[in-house]
Amino acid sequence: MGTISYDSTSGPIHIDDRALAHLKVVIATKLRRNESFTLSWRHPEGEPVGRSTIWLHPSIPLRFTFDEPEAPELNAQWIERLMQSVNSTGGIMLVDEMVGPE
Numbered sequence: 001m002g003t004i005s006y007d008s009t010s011g012p013i014h015i016d017d018r019a020l021a022h023l024k025v026v027i028a029t030k031l032r033r034n035e036s037f038t039l040s041w042r043h044p045e046g047e048p049v050g051r052s053t054i055w056l057h058p059s060i061p062l063r064f065t066f067d068e069p070e071a072p073e074l075n076a077q078w079i080e081r082l083m084q085s086v087n088s089t090g091g092i093m094l095v096d097e098m099v100g101p102e
Contacts, residue, residue: 001044005063013054014044017068019094024064025074026082026092031058038040038091053091 002013002020016022023039030037040051040053056062078097 002066007060016064018072020064021072022074022078022082025079028085032085034058037086040091041094
C-alpha cells in the first residue's frame with residue numbers, strides 16, 4: 001500500500017502501489033503542463049467508509065511513496081482511462097484496472 005503525501009496539513013493518502021504507479025503518470029503529466037485538477041477515490045479497507053476528493057495544483061508539494069521497491073509494468077489502457085477521467089469536468093476518479101478490450 002503506497003501513499004500520496006499532499007501539502008503539510010493532511011495525513012497520507014493510502015493507495016495500492018499498482019494503482020498509485022498509474023496515477024503518478026497521469027498526475028505528473030497534468031502538473032507538468034501546469035494544470036490543476038481534482039483527484040477522487042473511495043477510502044480503502046481499514047479506513048472510515050466513504051470517499052475523498054483533493055484539489056491538485058502545481059504549487060502544492062506532492063510526494064509518492066511506494067512499499068514495493070520495483071515499479072510495476074504499466075497498463076496503457078488503464079492510464080488512458082485515467083487520462084480521460086482527468087480531462088473531464090469531474091477530475092480523476094480512481095477507477096479499477098481493466099484488462100483486455102472494453
